[in-house]
Structures are given as structure tokens and as C-alpha cells.
Amino acid sequence: DVKVTQSSRYLVKRTGEKVFLECVQDMDHENMFWYRQDPGLGLRLIYFSYDVKMKEKGDIPEGYSVSREKKERFSLILESASTNQTSMYLCASSTPGAGVSNQPQHFGDGTRLSIL
Amino acid sequence: DAKTTQPTSMDCAEGRAANLPCNHSTISGNEYVYWYRQIHSQGPQYIIHGLKNNETNEMASLIITEDRKSSTLILPHATLRDTAVYYCIVRVANSGYALNFGKGTSLLVTP
Numbered sequence: 001d002v003k004v005t006q007s008s009r010y011l012v013k014r015t016g017e018k019v020f021l022e023c024v025q026d027m028d029h030e031n032m033f034w035y036r037q038d039p040g041l042g043l044r045l046i047y048f049s050y051d052v053k054m055k056e057k058g059d060i061p062e063g064y065s066v067s068r069e070k071k072e073r074f075s076l077i078l079e080s081a082s083t084n085q086t087s088m089y090l091c092a093s094s095t096p097g098a099g100v101s102n103q104p105q106h107f108g109d110g111t112r113l114s115i116l
Numbered sequence: 117d118a119k120t121t122q123p124t125s126m127d128c129a130e131g132r133a134a135n136l137p138c139n140h141s142t143i144s145g146n147e148y149v150y151w152y153r154q155i156h157s158q159g160p161q162y163i164i165h166g167l168k169n170n171e172t173n174e175m176a177s178l179i180i181t182e183d184r185k186s187s188t189l190i191l192p193h194a195t196l197r198d199t200a201v202y203y204c205i206v207r208v209a210n211s212g213y214a215l216n217f218g219k220g221t222s223l224l225v226t227p
Binding site for chain 1: 158159165214215216218219
């Protein structure tokens with residue numbers, strides 16, 4: 001079974017702090033993703049990566065950056081945390097497959113981040 | 117990606133089959149149908165996907181109508197642990213990587 005592990009289930013940080021969210025997958029997947037999920041807004045893509053050191057902006061990249069130094073690890077960084085970044089953060093991974101996006105994404109259990 | 121329509125909520129008795137419908141009348145020929153579910157306070161879980169043919173795996177079966185305008189996810193013997201929000205998504209291959217979850221169907225499995 002695919003295992004996507006997020007480093008923390010719950011995290012509380014203060015406004016202005018630099019926050020790191022870590023994600024590790026054990027299936028040698030090329031693609032990795034960071035989403036945030038908010039009530040009424042559904043899932044929104046922040047960034048994704050299709051290879052080591054490669055990254056692409058998603059729909060809401062402002063205030064975030066990412067790092068992918070190793071294939072299995074994808075980090076999300078909040079450069080200067082703000083209260084509007086309080087959310088559930090979800091990491092996912094997938095293999096490209098024959099069609100670029102017809103392979104399913106497998107998700108971690110999420111990190112519920114609160115910025116005070 | 118094609119729009120999908122799902123009922124807001126459904127109930128199912130434990131041990132019975134849960135049949136979750138999804139309408140996707142604007143689906144195009146190269147769009148896949150995916151099902152995910154999300155149990156409260158957990159990340160979404162992939163269940164199954166298909167293009168034209170019916171599919172079955174250890175979790176569920178996916179029945180796609182011949183005209184592909186609707187599909188049904190079948191959980192053959194629902195358990196209390198199947199209580200979750202179920203999302204039907206249709207996606208064009210090579211359309212980009214973001215998954216767009218709609219509101220889904222909230223399935224309640226009762227004893």
C-alpha cells in the first residue's frame with residue numbers, strides 16, 4: 001500500500017513565524033502535491049513537484065514555498081505565517097503513468113495548522 | 117474537467133450494499149471517473165477509477181453507464197467504518213494536476 005506520511009497531525013504556530021510542513025512517501029512516486037482544505041472552499045492546490053528540485057505553482061502559491069531535495073520528501077514552507085493560513089494541509093503523491101494525470105493521487109492524513 | 121452531480125447525503129444499513137450515484141452528463145471521451153472518500157479528520161483516500169469499463173477492486177466496484185453520463189460506486193457490504201464523504205471526480209488526461217473535489221455525498225452507515 002502507498003504510504004504518505006505527514007510529520008505532524010496538529011501544529012500551532014504564531015504569526016510571523018517560519019513554518020515547515022514535511023511530507024514523505026514510500027512508493028518512489030515522481031509527483032508530489034501540497035493542498036489546503038478549508039470548509040466551503042474544498043481542496044486547493046498550493047504547489048506540486050514532478051521531479052526532484054522541480055516545482056510548479058498551483059492555484060494559491062502566495063505566501064508559500066516548497067522544497068524537494070529528495071524524491072521521497074516534499075516540504076511546504078510558510079515564509080511568515082499569517083492567521084489566514086490556518087487550515088488543514090494535505091500532501092499527496094502519484095506516479096505519472098501512461099497519461100499525465102490519469103493516475104490516482106494518494107494522500108497523507110493531513111496537518112491541521114493553527115496560526116495564532 | 118466535467119462537472120459532477122452527487123446527492124448531498126445517503127444512509128445505508130451496515131452489511132448492506134451502498135450504491136452511490138454520480139451524474140457527469142458533460143463527460144468527454146478522454147475523461148476518467150475517479151472516486152475518493154474522506155473520513156472525518158483524515159486525508160482523502162483513493163477508492164477506484166475507470167474510463168469506460170466497469171472496474172472492481174478490494175474496496176469497491178465502479179459501474180459506468182454505456183453512454184458514460186453517469187456512474188455508481190458500490191460498496192458491497194458497508195461497515196460503520198465506511199461512513200465518510202464520497203467524492204466523484206472526472207478528469208481529462210493531461211489537464212493538469214489539481215484535483216477538484218466538489219461537495220460529495222455524505223454517507224452514513226448505521227448499525
